[in-house]
Amino acid sequence: MTADGTAAPTRKITCTEALAFNVYARDCPSRETLFDITGRWGTLALTALLESTLRFNELRRRVEGVSEKMLSQTLQTLERDGLVHRTAQPTNPPRVDYALTPMGEEVAERLLAVIQLVQDRQRDIEAAREKYDAERA
Amino acid sequence: MTADGTAAPTRKITCTEALAFNVYARDCPSRETLFDITGRWGTLALTALLESTLRFNELRRRVEGVSEKMLSQTLQTLERDGLVHRTAQPTNPPRVDYALTPMGEEVAERLLAVIQLVQDRQRDIEAAREKYDAERA
DNA sequence: GGAAAGCACTAACTTTTGGTTAGCGCAACC
DNA sequence: GGTTGCGCTAACCAAAAGTTAGTGCTTTCC
Numbered sequence: 001m002t003a004d005g006t007a008a009p010t011r012k013i014t015c016t017e018a019l020a021f022n023v024y025a026r027d028c029p030s031r032e033t034l035f036d037i038t039g040r041w042g043t044l045a046l047t048a049l050l051e052s053t054l055r056f057n058e059l060r061r062r063v064e065g066v067s068e069k070m071l072s073q074t075l076q077t078l079e080r081d082g083l084v085h086r087t088a089q090p091t092n093p094p095r096v097d098y099a100l101t102p103m104g105e106e107v108a109e110r111l112l113a114v115i116q117l118v119q120d121r122q123r124d125i126e127a128a129r130e131k132y133d134a135e136r137a
Numbered sequence: 138m139t140a141d142g143t144a145a146p147t148r149k150i151t152c153t154e155a156l157a158f159n160v161y162a163r164d165c166p167s168r169e170t171l172f173d174i175t176g177r178w179g180t181l182a183l184t185a186l187l188e189s190t191l192r193f194n195e196l197r198r199r200v201e202g203v204s205e206k207m208l209s210q211t212l213q214t215l216e217r218d219g220l221v222h223r224t225a226q227p228t229n230p231p232r233v234d235y236a237l238t239p240m241g242e243e244v245a246e247r248l249l250a251v252i253q254l255v256q257d258r259q260r261d262i263e264a265a266r267e268k269y270d271a272e273r274a
Numbered sequence: 275g276g277a278a279a280g281c282a283c284t285a286a287c288t289t290t291t292g293g294t295t296a297g298c299g300c301a302a303c304c
Numbered sequence: 305g306g307t308t309g310c311g312c313t314a315a316c317c318a319a320a321a322g323t324t325a326g327t328g329c330t331t332t333c334c
Contacts, residue, residue, distance in 0.1 A: 021256040024181060026201035030259040034252060038175040040321075044161060056282055064163035067322055072283060082265025092329050093281035103258055110251045115171065117247055119158040121240055122167040128219025177292075193311055204293055209312060229300050230310035 036081055037107060041066050041074040046083065046100070046108040047115055053099040083107055173218055174244060178203050178211040183220065183237070183245040184252055190236040220244055 021030035036042055044063045048054065054062065060071050075098060078084040083104035089095040100108055118125075158167035173179055181200045185191065191199065197208050212235060215221040220241035226232040237245055255262075 021259040023252055023256065024185065024200055029263065030256050033259060033262050034180065034255050035177065037251070037255065038180055039177075040172065043171065043175055048161065057280075063161055068283070069285095069323085070321065073321090080266050080269040081262050082269075083262075088282085093331085094283085094329095096282060103261060106254060106258075107251065110247070110254055113250065114174070114244070114247045115160055117244060118171050118174065119160065119167050121243075122158040122170060124240060125170050125218050125220075126166065129217050132217040132219075194309075197311095205312070206294085206314095207292065210292090225311090228310095230302090231300095231312085233311060 033081060036077050037083070037111070039074075041070055042078060043111050043115070045071065045074050045078065046104060047112045049084065049098060049100045050105065050108045050112060053097050056096050056098065059098060078104070170218060173214050174220070174248070176211075178207055179215065180248050180252070182208065182211050182215065183241060184249045186221065186235060186237045187242065187245045187249060190234050193233050193235065196235060215241070 022028050023031045023034050025031070037046065041063065044066070045059065048059060048062045056071070056075075059075075060066060060068065063071070066074075075084060075086070079086050082101055085099045085101050085104075087097045087099075159165050160168045160171050162168070174183065178200065181203070182196065185196060185199045193208070193212075196212075197203060197205065200208070203211075212221060212223070216223050219238055222236045222238050222241075224234045224236075
C-alpha cells in the first residue's frame with residue numbers, strides 16, 4: 001500500500017486479460033459501450049423505445065431536440081451494439097422501424113430507473129444549485 | 138390522431154407547467170441534470186464514490202484516463218447539483234475529500250446497475266458488433 | 275395542377291465540448 | 305537540491321455535436 005491508501009502499483013492488468021470487464025480501466029472496451037449507452041442521446045433513444053417500436057421520425061419527435069444526424073448516428077451505434085433492431089421496408093416513402101432487442105430492453109429498463117429518479121428529484125437538485133450559486137455570489 | 142399514429146398536435150406543454158419533469162421535452166431542466174449525470178465522466182465518478190469517500194487524486198487514479206480538468210469540472214457540476222459533497226482542508230498540501238450525498242448515493246446505485254449490466258453483457262455486445270461489421274464488409 | 279410537406283437519411287460546414295500541456299506554491303522524500 | 309505529490313486553473317488544440325442543405329418519390333392541400 002502507498003501512503004494515501006491506494007493499492008500497491010503491481011503490474012497493470014487490462015480488463016480483457018482479467019477475463020472480466022471493468023469500466024474504470026483506461027482501455028477497457030466496456031467503457032466504450034458505456035459511453036454509447038449513456039452518451040447524450042443514447043439514454044433517451046433507448047428508453048423512448050421501451051414503450052413501443054417507433055419509426056425514425058416518430059422517435060425524433062419523441063426525443064425533442066435531437067437532430068436527424070445525431071439520431072441517425074446514435075441509432076446506428078446502438079444497432080451495431082445489438083441493443084436496437086432496425087427493419088427497413090424499401091417502399092416509397094421508406095418505412096424504417098426501430099425496436100429494442102431483449103438485451104436493449106434490459107439496458108433501457110435500468111436507464112429508465114435513472115431517469116425516473118432524476119425527474120423525481122429535480123426540485124431538490126434545483127434547490128441545491130440555488131444554494132451553491134448563492135454561497136459564492 | 139395523425140396518419141402515422143402520433144398524438145394530435147395540441148398545445149405544447151413544458152415540464153414545469155405540467156408540474157412534472159420530463160426529460161424528453163426539449164427545454165426541460167431535468168434533461169440538463171440527466172446530461173450532468175450520464176455525461177462522459179459523471180457516471181464513472183459517481184459510482185466510484187459509492188465504495189468510499191476519495192480524495193481528488195485517488196478518484197483520478199480510480200477513474201483511469203480522466204484529465205484533471207475534466208474531473209475537476211465534473212465534480213463541480215455534481216457538487217452544484219447536490220449529488221457530491223466536497224470538504225477542503227486548507228492545509229499544505231491541500232486535502233480535499235469527495236463523498237456522495239444521500240441523493241448522490243441513490244443516483245449512483247442506479248447507475249451502477251447499468252454499469253454492471255454493461256460489463257456482464259460486453260461479450261454479447263462485441264459479438265453483435267462483429268456480426269454487424271461482417272454483414273456490410 | 276402546382277406547391278408544400280413527409281419519409282429516412284447523407285455530406286459539408288460550424289460551433290461547442292472535451293482533452294492536453296503548463297504552471298501555481300508548498301512540503302515531504304531521497 | 306531535484307523530484308514527486310497535492311488540487312486545482314488558464315491557454316490552447318482536437319474531437320464531438322449541431323446546423324444546413326440536399327436526395328427522390330408520394331401524399332395532401334388549395
